[in-house]
Amino acid sequence: xxxxxxxxxxxxxxxFHDLRDSDLDLLAGCGENAHFRAGETxxxxxxxxxxxxxxxxxxxxxxxxxxxxADIVISTLGPDEVLGASWLIPPYHWNFDAIARExxxxxxxxxxxxxxxxxxxxxxxxxxxxxxxxxxxxxxxxVRLQLLDVYGTPAARANG
Amino acid sequence: MVPTRYRVxxxxxxxxxxxxxxxxxxxxxxxxxxPGQFNMLWAFGVGEVAISISGSEDDTLLHTVRRVGAxxxxxxxxxxxxxxxxxxxxGSRWRTVEARGKDVVILAGGIGLAPLRPAIRQLLLDRGSYxxxxxxxxxxxxxxxxxxxxxxxxxxxxxxxxEITVDTASSGWSGHVGVVTSLMDRVExxxxxxxxxxxxxxxxxxFAAKALTDRGVAPTAIDVSLERNMKCAIAQCGHCQxxxxxxxxxxxxxxxxxxxxxxxxxxx
Numbered sequence: 192x193x194x195x196x197x198x199x200x201x202x203x204x205x206x207f208h209d210l211r212d213s214d215l216d217l218l219a220g221c222g223e224n225a226h227f228r229a230g231e232t233x234x235x236x237x238x239x240x241x242x243x244x245x246x247x248x249x250x251x252x253x254x255x256x257x258x259x260x261a262d263i264v265i266s267t268l269g270p271d272e273v274l275g276a277s278w279l280i281p282p283y284h285w286n287f288d289a290i291a292r293e294x295x296x297x298x299x300x301x302x303x304x305x306x307x308x309x310x311x312x313x314x315x316x317x318x319x320x321x322x323x324x325x326x327x328x329x330x331x332x333x334v335r336l337q338l339l340d341v342y343g344t345p346a347a348r349a350n351g
Numbered sequence: 352m353v354p355t356r357y358r359v360x361x362x363x364x365x366x367x368x369x370x371x372x373x374x375x376x377x378x379x380x381x382x383x384x385x386p387g388q389f390n391m392l393w394a395f396g397v398g399e400v401a402i403s404i405s406g407s408e409d410d411t412l413l414h415t416v417r418r419v420g421a422x423x424x425x426x427x428x429x430x431x432x433x434x435x436x437x438x439x440x441x442g443s444r445w446r447t448v449e450a451r452g453k454d455v456v457i458l459a460g461g462i463g464l465a466p467l468r469p470a471i472r473q474l475l476l477d478r479g480s481y482x483x484x485x486x487x488x489x490x491x492x493x494x495x496x497x498x499x500x501x502x503x504x505x506x507x508x509x510x511x512x513x514e515i516t517v518d519t520a521s522s523g524w525s526g527h528v529g530v531v532t533s534l535m536d537r538v539e540x541x542x543x544x545x546x547x548x549x550x551x552x553x554x555x556x557x558f559a560a561k562a563l564t565d566r567g568v569a570p571t572a573i574d575v576s577l578e579r580n581m582k583c584a585i586a587q588c589g590h591c592q593x594x595x596x597x598x599x600x601x602x603x604x605x606x607x608x609x610x611x612x613x614x615x616x617x618x619x
Contacts, residue, residue, distance in 0.1 A: 254522055262522040266529050269537065292525060332558075336530045337518045341552035342461035342491040 197222040200298055204245050205271050209322055214315050221304035227251075227291035233274070234285050240277035242299050246270055249295025254288040266330075267292065273326050278302035352585060354393050354436025355381055359429050360411050365497055368418045369462065370427050373411040374437065380410065381439055386447065386469035387576060387604040390414065390439030391584050394425035401581035401599070402426070403466035404440065412437075415465035415497070441584045443604040445470040445574055447477075450546035454482035456538060456568075458559040460489045460531050460551025464497045466576055466603075467550045475508055484511045485538045489531025489555070493517050493524050512538070531555060532562040542567020547607075550576045553614055560607045573607035577614070 198219035201207050207215060225244065227233055233244070233251060244251075251274055253266045265287065268274055274297065277285050283302065309316030361373030381390070389403045392414060400422035406413040418427045429435060447470050455474060459467050474481055486505060490496045496515065506513040514534045516527040527534065531551070545568045549559040556575045563573050579598040582590040586600035593613040596602070605613070 250527075252522070252528065264520045264522055264524060264528045267516075267527045269527075272536070290522075333530045333533055336532075336554070336558060339554055340491065340518070341555050342489075342495065342518070 197224070197298060200224075200247070201245075204298070206245060206273055206322055206326070210318055214318060217308050217312070217315060218300065218305065221301045221308065222298050223301075225297045225299040227295045227297070229291055229293050229295075231291045233289040233291060233295075235288050236285055238285050240275060240283045240285050241302050243273065243275035243278045243302060243305075244289075244297040244299055246272050246274055247296045247298065249291060249293040249297075251295055252290050252292050254290055256288070262288075266333075273323070276323055276327055278305070279320070279323060352438050354391070354438050355379060356434050357412070357437045358434050359431050362429070362431050365415060366417075366495055368427075369415060369497070370418075371405060371413055371415045371465075372426070372429065373408065373413055374435070375411050377434060381412075381437060384412070384440035385444035386473055387445040387466060387574075388440040388442050389466075389581070389584075389603060390437050390441065391581075392416075392426050393436035393438070394422060394429070395435065397425035398422045399436075399438075399582075400426060401441075401584060403576070403603070404469060405465040406469050406472065415462065415468075417462045438584060441581075441599055442602055445548055445576075445604055446546070446606075447473050450474075451477075451480040452482075453544050453546045453572075454540055455484045456535075456540060456545055456547045456563065457484070457486045458489075458531055458534075458547070458549040458551070458555075458562075459487070460555040460559075461491065461495065462497070463549075463551030463555070463576070464488055467548060468498060468501070470548060471505065475505065475511070478508060478510070482510070482544070483540075484508075485540075486511065486513045487531055487534040487538070488513070488515045489534070489551070490515075490517050491519070493520055493526070514538075530558070532558045535562040535566065538566075540566055540568075542569075545572065547573040549573065549607075553577070557611075557614060560611070564607075570608035570611065571606050574604050575607055575610050575614075576603045577605060577610060578603065 201215050251268045252264045254262045356377040357374040360375040363371045389401050391399045393399045402414045405415040418424045547563040549556045577598050579591040581599045582588045584599045586597035591598040
């Protein structure tokens with residue numbers, strides 16, 4: 192069976208559908224396949240955000256450690272989802288732990304390589320930033336919904 | 352509309368604040384019901400509360416009740432053998448018949464799974480009439496998930512996907528974490544041939560309906576169940592009135608095209 196190239200795998204990712212073929216050619220040079228065992232830490236809080244990931248298979252949890260409490264899972268990500276945005280924003284450090292919950296396959300993209308290409312080609316940087324902005328806004332909306340705690344006891348119906 | 356006496360035949364604690372009561376008639380039983388409808392449960396000396404029917408077993412009607420106030424607290428405190436009054440069934444039903452021939456996507460949040468359970472049971476009994484069935488369930492924490500064993504059985508049915516998520520969890524939870532609408536990313540659908548059902552807090556239903564319409568499902572092909580302040584249940588008192596709509600009579604199940612503007616009306 193022929194293994195797909197990174198370029199071909201990137202083209203299959205919905206996250207990259209708005210990018211041009213020439214963009215994918217450039218990005219492919221920064222990518223490689225990565226595999227993680229269930230329970231393996233992909234990155235940890237405070238570590239340099241040297242990569243971001245496009246999950247192909249498996250599931251990854253984003254955990255926050257709170258002193259005196261058990262670790263809290265704030266979100267889980269699955270196939271075709273983007274893992275990590277901190278590589279875009281200085282000081283380029285992760286703000287949470289990412290742990291493979293299952294055997295996980297991903298495309299790993301080198302952040303230094305990507306940032307360099309975006310600096311060299313601002314139009315590419317803008318298109319990539321638009322794709323990330325969409326993901327970040329979607330996740331912000333989800334977090335807002337989580338913060339609403341919609342399943343909590345509704346005070347307004349307390350006479351019910 | 353005189354209440355009919357029913358006796359608590361079975362009582363099962365589902366969650367720390369939620370019980371399923373199996374009620375059997377003492378007097379003449381109520382008329383037949385359809386999934387999505389509700390009954391008024393009268394705890395003697397306390398008052399009535401509107402509770403959706405969460406299923407039936409033989410002559411026993413099931414109501415899954417969350418303790419949120421004086422009325423529901425009194426109902427939840429009833430022991431096996433004790434009596435209460437029932438009026439009903441009231442309101443509209445889930446459009447399971449109209450969904451035949453289509454794929455089905457169900458989004459349930461929290462206690463919202465209870466009103467959907469009889470519809471899901473009906474879909475599975477008539478499994479051949481539907482395409483793929485996706486059941487997406489959200490709860491606050493893992494320990495707040497309803498009907499866990501039954502969901503496992505649903506997942507064993509061919510062509511049925513059950514996906515579960517919670518809003519927050521400790522690292523010991525191996526399942527999905529995120530809002531229930533995030534599970535839509537896992538569902539492959541052709542929106543033009545899907546019927547959607549959503550039940551839960553209204554904010555959750557708004558996002559659920561948006562997630563469905565974003566995938567091409569027509570608002571008229573999405574059922575939501577409104578929960579408003581039902582008192583008389585016969586469209587007379589006006590407590591549940593939203594514009595021209597009485598939720599107790601015209602709802603609680605409405606198509607989203609009808610429900611969307613009503614869901615923007617603030618409760619007074």
